[in-house]
Amino acid sequence: MPLDLICPAGSLVSLKAAIDHGADAVYMGFRDNTNARAFPGLNFDEAQAAEGLRYAHDRGRRVLLALNTYPQPDTWTRWTDAVDRAAKLGMDAVILADAGLMRYAARRHPQLRLHLSVQGSATSYEAVNFYREHFGIQRAVLPRVLSLPQVENVVRHTGVEIELFGFGGLCVMVEGRCLLSSYCTGESPNTAGVCSPPKAVQWTDTPSGLESRLNGVLLDRYGRDEKAGYPTLCKGRFEVGGETYYAIEEPTSLNTLDLLPEMLKIGIAAIKIEGRQRSPAYVAQVTKVWRAAIDAVKKNADGFTPAPAWQAELNKLSEGQSHTLGAYHRPWK
């Protein structure tokens, strides 16, 4: 089944919204730092996870559990317990980044399906095949750094299903290899499951404009007519060589609707929608558009063009109300 639609479930309400609007699968995390969206008020305890699984399975859909941070030595059992719980609950797959944890899961729960998380930073088929040979992974989520021809080359050289990010927040850096957040705040996605954590964010109204700071570091300053976005570190304005600009990336979202025919053609197994931290209404709207688009491309790939109404809907939901094809489209680099 090519081009499965994988949607974010930050809560039970979001999970149901995604399922009701046509997700083939949802992904979720437990309520701690074992996953890369360890935000307050987000994620699932065991009872909620069980209810979510029931809801999805009753409707023939799947639930994937993200355990994609890197286990720390003193709290190793928090991660292995989470793997055990996932197996016991009957998760359809666990999404892992750490090789040690993957070995644990493969040995202890040989029937449990393993996906390599984007946080595992595998960008070549040699890396993907490493995880296949040693731990039997069935699927890999590729970091948002490869161009589409490079993705195709990976697909051609591996038996592992390839999943790509299709829509939502755009990591400019190779996922799993970005420590900017911990450099600034002490917490990184790898160790704490957060990037630019809300608790480090500070907004100050000053005579020269509204300032956003992360642990005291000025990320941006907004004029009266400018719309302020969430201060993600890599999307701030900085000074380089006497110029002030978005030195790393603009506040923009990834949107790959235009690429769907190509993704189908090269044999992408699944499209992932980012955004477990977003609202159930957001999840519902995005899922609805992507369901329609994927159905349309499967019906007629050659004649596919994204409906203007879809793009308009997605643009409304995008960070900075703009979107990009990211690295899939080579000129972005």
Place this chain on the structure above:
Amino acid sequence: MNLSLGPLLYYWSRDDVLAFYDEAKAWPVARVYLGESVCSRRHLLRLSDWLALAEQLAAAGKEVVLSSQTLVESESDLKTLRRLVSDGRFRVEANEWGAVRLLSEAGMSFVAGPTLNVYNPETLAVLAELGARRWLPPVEMSCATLASLLEQAPDGMETEVFAYGRLPLAYSARCFTARHYNLPKDDCQFRCLDHPDGLPLATRDGASFLTLNGIQTQSAGVYTLIGELPALRDLGVASLRLSPQSRHMERVIEAFQIALAGNGRAAGMLARVMPGPAVDGYWHGRAGLEHSAERQT
């Protein structure tokens, strides 16, 4: 505890690279890491040139390690990686898991680089079984976490810690140096050559923050553990990695050497040749940009 000269992370002219390593032959470092680990477009030294340098440094008594590219994107990147592995004369530092696969298939022992993300002893054990004999923790790892990890480290595994230099923090498909010059990455005109220690990035209120180095983003602060040698020794760390900078590298190495010999003035000597403010927050389990001396005052 001995010293390693880490891989050159910047792009220098061919003459500058050759001169740097010519001097390095006489420096008191046990080990030299060679090769292009950041950007595949940097071509002033080809793999054959690096291998020739490796021979010279080995002849000068250095242990030579070839560092693999951290972000592997294309078939041509893989081709370079395969040649690095198949040469077989020198140990290789694996900086991503594709390299681990090739090295373990070839039956070669290797160095597990800092971007393999070894955060726990179980992952280190996986690497040990595959042939890793030396490893580097991620640069964000604290002393306390490293201590916990090393309690269960596999027998015979040597630990090397990134102990000096601007911290390599992130890698991207995008080239931020080319972006600064409004150039596409494919036609970057090799502007990295103009920035032998990277391109400084500051906040809008003028605080130095990061350093752009092509597709790599580094800290602006210079990580230094010169004041932490007793703790590093207690942990059983085998080597300290010192990351190359364009000027005064010899004096950086000298400062670490006399610090290892117990000279308390070493930190002051080092401070005079650092290209930016000292940081050591990561080592103390804090934000990387912090510095312990500032917190105490």
